[in-house]
């Protein structure tokens with residue numbers, strides 16, 4: 001694990017942010033099973049350290065774009081739990097007025113350009129945000145989160161090329177979680193994803209995506225490069241998707257595509273459990289302090305569910321003008 005001189009408060013903040021994502025998604029797993037949510041839900045459980053480590057380096061004027069698995073990025077970047085929950089429930093009080101749903105959460109006021117159901121879609125959007133930052137000289141940095149499957153889309157090559165040539169303040173964060181839908185990464189991906197930066201001379205790093213501090217430090221280096229005008233960085237974060245590609249997949253898959261031992265091996269390297277141990281072992285908090293945070297996150301989720309359940313569905317005949325982002 002990476003060394004750190006983080007204060008107790010900083011450690012607990014990172015912990016809280018990861019736990020918020022976990023608690024929200026455990027709730028969504030339950031909701032999906034019970035049929036409370038319209039549409040597909042792709043959970044981020046096991047990958048929280050990536051979103052939190054990176055987004056803790058950013059502020060509201062920095063941009064992120066993410067993927068179909070985007071709840072974690074939204075929350076880590078400061079999106080509100082109740083607005084996310086209402087959106088996933090398809091309600092008019094959701095962050096996109098219930099019109100986006102799980103795969104399209106966005107909040108421009110927090111620099112969240114949007115999750116994206118098009119695999120690789122966020123890569124080009126982020127590059128555009130990086131160009132805007134350079135042209136306006138507003139000091140913002142743009143981050144694209146995407147999966148190992150998305151790394152095989154041609155758009156990554158285009159984005160690495162132009163963002164490096166123009167020295168755009170962009171950070172490309174590939175979350176290699178071992179799968180692209182039901183295909184193990186090594187059956188569809190040649191070579192190392194991080195090496196795709198090399199032909200363009202783009203800065204690149206790999207990082208343990210289950211170690212929030214290591215991710216934080218890696219993102220700090222990338223942000224510094226971007227802010228100094230030294231251009232983009234490609235980060236490949238190694239992590240694991242603990243749940244299925246999509247909730248409900250068991251209802252349509254005829255056979256397992258991974259064995260339980262593999263899952264258990266990664267669950268034993270769960271980013272939140274590892275971080276809890278690290279905090280307690282270092283004497284930075286007691287287990288009781290972590291339980292207080294856990295209860296607070298559960299209360300936040302319960303409040304968000306109540307808010308969503310009480311909220312109306314959107315009016316399909318309503319005036320679309322009012323649903324534009326502000």
Ligand SMILES: Cc1ncc(C[n+]2csc(CCOP(=O)(O)OP(=O)(O)O)c2C)c(N)n1
Pocket residue numbers: 067068069117118119120146147148149150151177179180181241245
């Ligand atoms: C352009 C495009 N092609 C195919 C799909 C179908 N699809 C949805 S998710 C997915 C796998 C994406 O894998 P990865 O990028 O590794 O992300 P992960 O699901 O592992 O987070 C695919 C192929 C899509 N949504 N968009």
